[in-house]
Amino acid sequence: xxxxxxxxxxxxxxxxxxxxxxxxxxxxxxxxxxxxxxxxxxxxxxxxxxxxxxxxxxxxxxxxxxxxxxxxxxxxxxxxxxxxxxxxxxxxxxxxxxxxxxxxxxxxxxxxxxxxxxxxxxxxxxxxxxxxxxxxxxxxxxxxxxxxxxxxxxxxxxxxxxxxxxxxxxxxxxxxxxxxxxxxxxxxxxxxxxxxxxxxxxxxxxxxxxxxxxxxxx
Numbered sequence: 001x002x003x004x005x006x007x008x009x010x011x012x013x014x015x016x017x018x019x020x021x022x023x024x025x026x027x028x029x030x031x032x033x034x035x036x037x038x039x040x041x042x043x044x045x046x047x048x049x050x051x052x053x054x055x056x057x058x059x060x061x062x063x064x065x066x067x068x069x070x071x072x073x074x075x076x077x078x079x080x081x082x083x084x085x086x087x088x089x090x091x092x093x094x095x096x097x098x099x100x101x102x103x104x105x106x107x108x109x110x111x112x113x114x115x116x117x118x119x120x121x122x123x124x125x126x127x128x129x130x131x132x133x134x135x136x137x138x139x140x141x142x143x144x145x146x147x148x149x150x151x152x153x154x155x156x157x158x159x160x161x162x163x164x165x166x167x168x169x170x171x172x173x174x175x176x177x178x179x180x181x182x183x184x185x186x187x188x189x190x191x192x193x194x195x196x197x198x199x200x201x202x203x204x205x206x207x208x209x210x211x212x213x214x215x216x217x218x
Contacts, residue, residue, distance in 0.1 A: 002017075002018065002022050002023060002024050002025045002053075002054075003016070003023065003024040003025070004024070004025055004026050005024050005025065005026040005027035005054075006026070006027075009032055009033055009036060010036075011023070011024060011036065011037060011040060011042055011054065012024060013040075014040055014041050014042060014056035014201060014205055015201075015202065015205075017055065017056045017057070017058065017201075019058065020055075020057075021055040021056055021057035021058060022053060022054075022055055023042060023054050023055060023056045024042075024053075024054040025051050025052065025053055025054070026051055026052060027052055027054070028052070029044065029052065029114055029115065029117075029118035030118075031118075031121055031122060031125060031127075034118060034122060034147075035122075035127065035147075035213055037054060038147050038149050038154050038208075038213075039149060039208055039211070039213055040056070040205065040208065041056050041060070041201060041204050041205045041208055042054050042055065042056045043055055043056075043154070043156075043185060044115065045110055046110060046112075047110055047112070048112055056201060057185070057186060057201055058200070058201045059187075059198045059199065059200060059201055060183065060185070060198065060199050060200070060201050060203075060204040061183075061184040061185060061186055061187045061188070061191065061196055061197070061198055062181050062182065062183055062184060062196060062197065062198075062199055062204065063174070063181070063182040063184055063191065063194065063195055063196040063197075064180075064181060064182075064195070065173075065174035065175075065177075065179055065180075065181075065182060067195045068170075068171065068174045068175075068194060068195050069193065069194050069195040070171060070194075074164065074167060074168075074171070077164060077168070078168070078171070081168070082135065082136035083133050083134065083135055083136075083141070083142075083162075083165060083168055084133070084134055085131065085132065085133045085134075085168050085169055085172040086131075086132055086134070087129060087130065087131050087132065087172070087173075087176075088123075088129055088130055089130075089132050090130065090132050090140060090143075091120065091123040091128070091129070091130040091145060092120055093132075093140055094130040094131075094132060094140070094143040094144070094145050094159075095111065095116050095119055095120065095130070095145055095157075096116065097140065097143065097159045097161070098111055098143075098144075098145065098156075098157035098158065098159045099111035099112075099115075099116060099157075101159040101160075101161070111157060119145065119147075119156070122147060123145075127147055127148060127213075128145060128146065128147050128148075129145065129146065129147075129148060129153075130143060130144065130145040131143055131144050131145075131169040131170075131172055131173050132169070133165040133166075133168045133169050133172075135162060140161075141160070141161040141162040141165045142158075142159060142160045142161060142162060142164075142165020142166045142167075142168060142169050143158065143159060143165075143166065143169050144156075144157065144158035144159075144166060144169045144170060144173070145157065145158075146182075146183075149208060149211050149213055150208075150210070150211025150212050150213060151178065151179055151180040151181070151211060152179065152180060152181045152182075152183060152207065152208065152211060153173065153177075153179045153181070153182045153183065154183040154185075155182055155183055155184055155185070158170065167194070170182075170194065180207075181207065182196075183204070184196050
């Protein structure tokens with residue numbers, strides 16, 4: 001059974017999550033609670049129809065930036081593309097597009113309005129960051145966002161409105177900054193093709209305990 005949170009700013013140990021990773025129910029999306037959650041490998045994942053659900057999967061899907069696989073076609077796209085990629089220029093628009101982009105394997109979105117407002121607050125305080133890919137007309141066509149916990153970037157979501165533009169954002173994140181690890185949370189074939197792999201949740205937790213959490217502009 002998942003733990004029911006109250007007003008106390010505390011989470012059960014991630015090792016107590018069930019087989020699907022569900023650890024706790026309830027609480028709030030305050031800055032303090034979200035930062036505490038991410039420091040311990042816990043993230044919110046729920047819908048409008050459910051209470052706030054907190055997860056910490058027994059296996060973690062992560063990407064070491066040094067192991068990023070960039071295909072020949074992507075290298076050509078980077079060299080010859082009219083796209084350009086930057087960071088922290090339009091966090092609100094990135095999270096809105098991540099929430100509104102329809103995905104074939106999902107019905108609705110888990111990025112609720114409350115979630116968007118919570119992560120925008122984190123961004124304003126310097127904890128959450130976005131990567132943006134624009135086309136030649138200056139239109140945002142791809143991107144991603146997440147939270148920085150020391151040298152770990154906890155990725156939340158990404159979107160593409162033109163082929164491979166979320167990949168361009170991810171490559172930019174890996175190449176331009178000194179993150180030791182990118183947390184992708186849950187397995188996907190798309191990210192596995194770029195070099196992400198599963199590690200034990202306990203190993204990810206140990207890495208997090210070595211991090212210092214402070215606002216930082218990437």
